[in-house]
Amino acid sequence: MxxxxxxxxxxxxxxxxxxxxxxxxxxxxxxxxxxxxxxxxxxxxxxxxxxxxxxxxxxxxxxxxxxxxxxxxxxxxxxxxxxxxxxxxxxxxxxxxxxxxxxxxxxxxxxxxxxxxxxxxxxxxxxxxxxxxxxxxxxxxxxxxxxxxxxxxxxxxxxxxxxxxxxxxxxxxxxxxxxxxxxxxxxxxxxxxxxxxxxxxxxxxxxxxxxxxxxxxxxxxxxxxxxxxxxxxxxxxxxxxxxxxxxxxxxxxxxSMGVRLAHHERSTMELCKWLQQDERVARVLYPALPDDPGYDIWKRDFTGASGLFGIVLKGADEAAGARFLDALKLFGLGYSWAGHECLAVMPRFGDRTIAQPPEEGVIIRLQIGLEDVADIKRDLERGLSAI
Ligand SMILES: Cc1ncc(COP(=O)(O)O)c(C=O)c1O
Missing domain, CATH: 3.40.640.10 (Type I PLP-dependent aspartate aminotransferase-like (Major domain))
Known part of the structure; x- marks a missing residue:
């Protein structure tokens, strides 16, 4: 070699x-x-x-x-x-x-x-x-x-x-x-x-x-x-x-993509596990979590996971999802992801014919940036308290 x-x-x-x-x-x-x-x-x-x-x-x-x-x-x-x-x-x-x-x-x-x-x-x-x-x-x-x-x-x-x-x-x-x-x-x-x-x-x-x-x-x-x-x-x-x-x-x-991704991955995994424990969150959608339905395929084929994932807010409708988003101060509301800063969005699924979103509540998609995890948690808590 x-x-x-x-x-x-x-x-x-x-x-x-x-x-x-x-x-x-x-x-x-x-x-x-x-x-x-x-x-x-x-x-x-x-x-x-x-x-x-x-x-x-x-x-x-x-x-x-x-x-x-x-x-x-x-x-x-x-x-x-x-x-x-x-x-x-x-x-x-x-x-x-x-x-x-x-x-x-x-x-x-x-x-x-x-x-x-x-x-x-x-x-x-x-x-x-x-x-x-x-x-x-x-x-x-x-x-x-x-x-x-x-x-x-x-x-x-x-x-x-x-x-x-x-x-x-x-x-x-x-x-x-x-x-x-x-x-x-x-x-x-x-x-x-x-x-x-x-x-x-x-x-x-x-x-x-x-x-x-x-x-x-x-x-x-x-x-x-x-x-x-x-x-x-x-x-x-x-x-x-x-x-x-x-x-x-x-x-x-x-x-610098390798060192950034390592940071995104570490913070995202910590936040996903933290959110899984929260009773206001019905599900965390991230294939690197061992209890995710896609975990076995992810583990077999992928060597890492990046900083974009979803949370299903238990029983939340669009208005509750909007309250979550509007309460955030650190997360920006924006359609992109993978930058240095945290972003959140509530996606819509109007055109899907087969792969429907979960039924327990609306999905909020979160992009975890390079900020410190403690600050990100404080902001997510603000959002969760508002639903
Ligand atoms: C999975 C995926 N592919 C492609 C794109 C399109 O990239 P761009 O915004 O550069 O057109 C996006 C943008 O959000 C995306 O999420």
């Missing part, structure tokens, strides 16, 4: 993507702002026979980030796109065609479903949803024209695990050309590596942990060898590129 493959994850995160010797010894890559790239002569220009040819096709800054992610995902290549949602929609454009059948896990990020229902369906693609709990029965849903299976684990806002290796295997057995895609934003490549478990395409909202500071939007899609060329060609065709300033910020965030 090479020295680099033996290195611990924090060592790799500190150095991935940029060799200081390639740019005058500077520790960080230059921020290249570019549309135009000049060629030395006509011949080079028509053959495009130099590494960089136009701003939409990558720069040394975007390459540094894409290479780091390709390494972390053990992928063939990675495209960078303007948001996490674009990282979901663009691979659908890459692998679906008129007449395709697409299988989508019902518990996924709601805007992914919105894209399928409002855009993808207009192109003659049939979309079918399935339960995140499906096992061997998934085989019966596969058809010769099933070109894409879209997975996410744990499920958005309800946090169910699905059996990624099993579903990937069944999809490929039924149709070897099928592309299995996964939104891996919750786990990051530090806690789950989809391509090592049979998935073909791994999707990230880099907006979340890789950025880590609630100030940049970006997405990435990493593909294995079979799926890489089509993905890359599609991005070039669509022109969905990112700028050097944003790519630099994400690479900067990536350097």
């Amino acid at each position: 090479s020295d680099e493959k033996m290195q611990g994850i924090n060592t790799r995160l500190a150095h991935l993507g940029h060799d200081p010797r390639s740019y005058h010894g500077f520790v960080n890559p230059p921020v290249v702002r570019a549309s135009t790239v000049l060629f030395p002569n006509y011949q080079t220009m028509v053959e495009r026979s130099q590494k960089y040819t136009y701003g939409t096709r990558g720069t040394p800054t975007t390459d540094a980030l894409a290479d780091a992610l390709t390494d972390l995902e053990s992928a063939q290549g990675t495209i960078l796109v303007p948001s996490g949602l674009a990282a979901i929609s663009i691979p659908f454009f890459a692998y679906a065609k008129a007449g395709s059948h697409v299988l989508v896990v019902d518990s996924l990020y709601e805007p992914n479903r919105h894209f399928c229902e409002t855009v993808l369906s207009r192109f003659g693609v049939e979309i079918e949803y399935f339960s995140p709990h499906l096992g061997e029965d998934f085989r019966s849903l596969m058809r010769p024209e099933t070109d894409i299976v879209m997975l996410e684990a744990p499920g958005s806002n309800t946090f169910e695990m699905c059996d990624i290796p099993l579903l990937s295997r069944l999809a490929h057995e039924a149709n070897p050309d099928c592309v299995v895609m996964m939104d891996n934003t919750w786990a990051t490549p530090l806690f789950f590596k989809p391509l090592d478990h049979g998935v073909d395409v791994s999707i990230h909202a880099l907006t979340k942990y890789p950025s880590g500071h609630s100030d940049v939007l970006m997405g990435s899609v990493s593909a294995n060898e079979r799926c890489w060329k089509t993905l890359h060609d599609t991005q070039i065709a669509l022109g969905t590129c990112v700028q050097g300033d944003e790519a630099y910020l994400i690479l900067r965030g990536l350097r």
Whole structure:
């Protein structure tokens, strides 16, 4: 095994993507702002026979980030796109065609479903949803024209695990050309590596942990060898590129992602156990808890858990959930997560057809930031007292 493959994850995160010797010894890559790239002569220009040819096709800054992610995902290549949602929609454009059948896990990020229902369906693609709990029965849903299976684990806002290796295997057995895609934003490549478990395409909202500071939007899609060329060609065709300033910020965030995630994970586990003891909380939705229904799958496949989870407020309706949220002082009310600060939201589930939320009360989704646990507990107590 090479020295680099033996290195611990924090060592790799500190150095991935940029060799200081390639740019005058500077520790960080230059921020290249570019549309135009000049060629030395006509011949080079028509053959495009130099590494960089136009701003939409990558720069040394975007390459540094894409290479780091390709390494972390053990992928063939990675495209960078303007948001996490674009990282979901663009691979659908890459692998679906008129007449395709697409299988989508019902518990996924709601805007992914919105894209399928409002855009993808207009192109003659049939979309079918399935339960995140499906096992061997998934085989019966596969058809010769099933070109894409879209997975996410744990499920958005309800946090169910699905059996990624099993579903990937069944999809490929039924149709070897099928592309299995996964939104891996919750786990990051530090806690789950989809391509090592049979998935073909791994999707990230880099907006979340890789950025880590609630100030940049970006997405990435990493593909294995079979799926890489089509993905890359599609991005070039669509022109969905990112700028050097944003790519630099994400690479900067990536350097500390391991130590931040360790802190998020430790605080979140302590808070989840504390909340489990509270009689006002019917359930804590976090697959790393030993009594969570998804625990066995999480323990088998994942190497860690991040800082986003749900609590079911016992007997609480929307008004009680709103009182909880309005009483919080430290937690911000916001739709994102994975930054340095605590956030809370009461999700809605209007569009789900199969993976319904628990019935004991409303769910509050909590993002645990880097604040001290004692302060977070005091704030949650304020919320719980208000319901
Ligand atoms: C699981 C998941 N995937 C993708 C996204 C989309 O990311 P972005 O906000 O960068 O579009 C989000 C955003 O909340 C998310 O929670």
